[in-house]
Amino acid sequence: MVENTIHATQAVVTLDVALPGIIWGWMITLNMWAKSIGTGVILVGAFLLYRHKKEDMPNLRWIMPLISFIFLNIFLLFTLTDLHQPYRMVNIFLHPHWTSAITVGAWMASLFTGLITVMMLIGGFDAFPEFRRHCPLGKKVRGMSDFYEKVFPFVVFLAIPVTLYTAIIMAESSARELWQAPTEVMQMMWAALLAGSAALIFVSDAWSRETRKDLALVLAIATFFSFMMYMGEYFFSFKSAEAEATLEYVHAGGSYNVEFWFAMVLGFILPFFLAVSNMKSDNKTLLRFAAIVALVGLYLAKDVWLKIPQMLPLS
Amino acid sequence: MKLGFLVDLNLCMGCKGCEIACKVENSVPLSSWRLRVKYIDIGTFPDASRSFTPLRCNHCENAPCERICPVSALHYLENGIVNVDSARCIGCAGCMMACPYGAIYMDPETNTADKCTYCAHRIESGMMPACVVACPVEANIFGDVEDDTSHISQYIMEHQGGVQVRKPEKHTDPKHYYVGGGTYTLDPLAHERIEGYSLFNNITHLEAVGDKNHGVLDRFLAPFTSHGHTDNKSFMNFDNDNKAHESHEEEGGH
Numbered sequence: 001m002v003e004n005t006i007h008a009t010q011a012v013v014t015l016d017v018a019l020p021g022i023i024w025g026w027m028i029t030l031n032m033w034a035k036s037i038g039t040g041v042i043l044v045g046a047f048l049l050y051r052h053k054k055e056d057m058p059n060l061r062w063i064m065p066l067i068s069f070i071f072l073n074i075f076l077l078f079t080l081t082d083l084h085q086p087y088r089m090v091n092i093f094l095h096p097h098w099t100s101a102i103t104v105g106a107w108m109a110s111l112f113t114g115l116i117t118v119m120m121l122i123g124g125f126d127a128f129p130e131f132r133r134h135c136p137l138g139k140k141v142r143g144m145s146d147f148y149e150k151v152f153p154f155v156v157f158l159a160i161p162v163t164l165y166t167a168i169i170m171a172e173s174s175a176r177e178l179w180q181a182p183t184e185v186m187q188m189m190w191a192a193l194l195a196g197s198a199a200l201i202f203v204s205d206a207w208s209r210e211t212r213k214d215l216a217l218v219l220a221i222a223t224f225f226s227f228m229m230y231m232g233e234y235f236f237s238f239k240s241a242e243a244e245a246t247l248e249y250v251h252a253g254g255s256y257n258v259e260f261w262f263a264m265v266l267g268f269i270l271p272f273f274l275a276v277s278n279m280k281s282d283n284k285t286l287l288r289f290a291a292i293v294a295l296v297g298l299y300l301a302k303d304v305w306l307k308i309p310q311m312l313p314l315s
Numbered sequence: 316m317k318l319g320f321l322v323d324l325n326l327c328m329g330c331k332g333c334e335i336a337c338k339v340e341n342s343v344p345l346s347s348w349r350l351r352v353k354y355i356d357i358g359t360f361p362d363a364s365r366s367f368t369p370l371r372c373n374h375c376e377n378a379p380c381e382r383i384c385p386v387s388a389l390h391y392l393e394n395g396i397v398n399v400d401s402a403r404c405i406g407c408a409g410c411m412m413a414c415p416y417g418a419i420y421m422d423p424e425t426n427t428a429d430k431c432t433y434c435a436h437r438i439e440s441g442m443m444p445a446c447v448v449a450c451p452v453e454a455n456i457f458g459d460v461e462d463d464t465s466h467i468s469q470y471i472m473e474h475q476g477g478v479q480v481r482k483p484e485k486h487t488d489p490k491h492y493y494v495g496g497g498t499y500t501l502d503p504l505a506h507e508r509i510e511g512y513s514l515f516n517n518i519t520h521l522e523a524v525g526d527k528n529h530g531v532l533d534r535f536l537a538p539f540t541s542h543g544h545t546d547n548k549s550f551m552n553f554d555n556d557n558k559a560h561e562s563h564e565e566e567g568g569h
Contacts, residue, residue, distance in 0.1 A: 011506035015354035021520035084406025314417030
């Protein structure tokens with residue numbers, strides 16, 4: 001900018017008000033991270049069910065919706081907690097504004113969580129008949145086992161927009177040029193596959209070797225493409241002045257530079273090599289380690305990417 | 316009708332009268348601003364000058380804040396004003412993330428988003444916005460930009476080629492214009508911040524978004540622990556008036 005680079009025309013702010021700092025902080029990071037797991041296990045679970053027999057993954061039918069249910073509730077809890085007026089969340093349902101991805105996402109995520117809850121109950125009661133006998137709710141859903149299989153394709157289909165809508169919220173945040181819709185959509189998709197495969201690795205002890213190999217494959221592909229996308233965005237987002245200014249600052253060793261590279265190594269590089277090596281040798285401990293570092297790294301990567309564009313003064 | 320604002324930066328002398336008038340008219344809390352005047356020094360001594368840039372909501376025709384608001388708390392009025400309904404706002408801060416001009420703040424008293432409304436309540440009563448009235452040099456020009464005979468339209472026509480908006484590349488179609496400005500005043504990337512010699516270092520940031528004493532638990536407990544309303548309704552309450560009158564009499568009031 002000639003206005004502040006040429007000495008003669010140097011422009012300097014000499015009086016202004018305090019500006020807001022980070023507006024969307026760690027709660028939004030946690031929200032996105034938990035949602036990635038909540039939808040990812042469904043997407044990866046569906047892939048495994050398509051590729052393998054149910055007998056290869058005996059606990060998948062009940063544990064997949066259970067993991068999804070837990071993380072979707074973490075996601076919903078932090079969505080609510082981040083609001084400055086949490087009780088007014090109901091306004092999204094009473095006064096919906098459909099151009100907002102927040103509204104569309106809240107409706108879809110609520111429907112998705114509802115269906116996952118039903119699937120979790122059916123799957124759980126079918127897997128543990130003793131529990132069904134002692135639970136009044138179990139008797140009510142006795143004849144609903146078929147419903148699980150009927151609703152599952154719809155749930156898998158719904159998991160895709162529920163995964164992606166946060167990318168559209170970020171794209172609608174037009175003040176933050178770093179977040180562009182196409183790249184954020186792909187980032188969210190890879191994050192869900194990464195988080196879903198990582199979460200399922202923890203419960204795959206009793207599964208066949210081939211299924212674990214597929215989990216490692218999904219983890220490897222997701223970490224590889226996530227890393228490629230971050231690199232592309234980190235080094236080549238120079239088509240908008242604001243994105244360039246943001247990244248230039250981080251490149252130069254500014255805040256979040258260390259966290260970014262830490263995230264890249266932990267979240268993508270390390271788990272990629274661990275997952276690839278595990279496709280040949282079935283080492284459960286190593287695969288679990290890959291899953292842990294991938295999930296930690298994914299959180300850090302999302303945190304950095306959420307916060308860095310918010311440091312740029314808008315006016 | 317499409318109401319718009321024009322600021323002639325050649326006239327503005329940075330007295331901040333508009334800023335104070337806005338604060339008073341709209342009871343804007345401490346640490347929040349609907350309108351602020353930014354000082355920018357240009358050049359080096361002896362060829363230096365200072366410019367003053369009043370910054371407020373641009374009331375965009377294609378407002379990103381309106382689009383992202385999940386509950387229509389931010390909405391268009393028929394006269395083009397982008398208004399905010401604090402009673403409906405859920406405090407998600409989506410609008411703060413969407414506004415490319417940083418014109419929206421989280422009110423630390425109500426914990427809802429708020430911003431300049433072009434003094435919609437005054438306009439409804441046939442009055443000009445408070446900042447327009449307060450400006451001693453008439454640098455703030457306000458009116459209907461769709462009416463060719465309005466002062467603002469005439470002013471724009473007189474200064475053709477010299478009228479600018481902030482961040483036109485965002486395609487927000489702002490209804491807030493500047494005359495006598497330049498990139499160095501209107502583009503935040505085109506000037507340095509004195510606090511830190513770069514865009515990011517040591518910029519003075521607000522301590523909190525919204526009320527800093529309004530933590531996560533407080534948000535949920537607020538309806539049960541609030542200390543009652545302090546709105547203007549109490550002044551309209553006839554019974555209250557009577558009681559007040561009686562107590563004044565008893566105490567030999569004034």
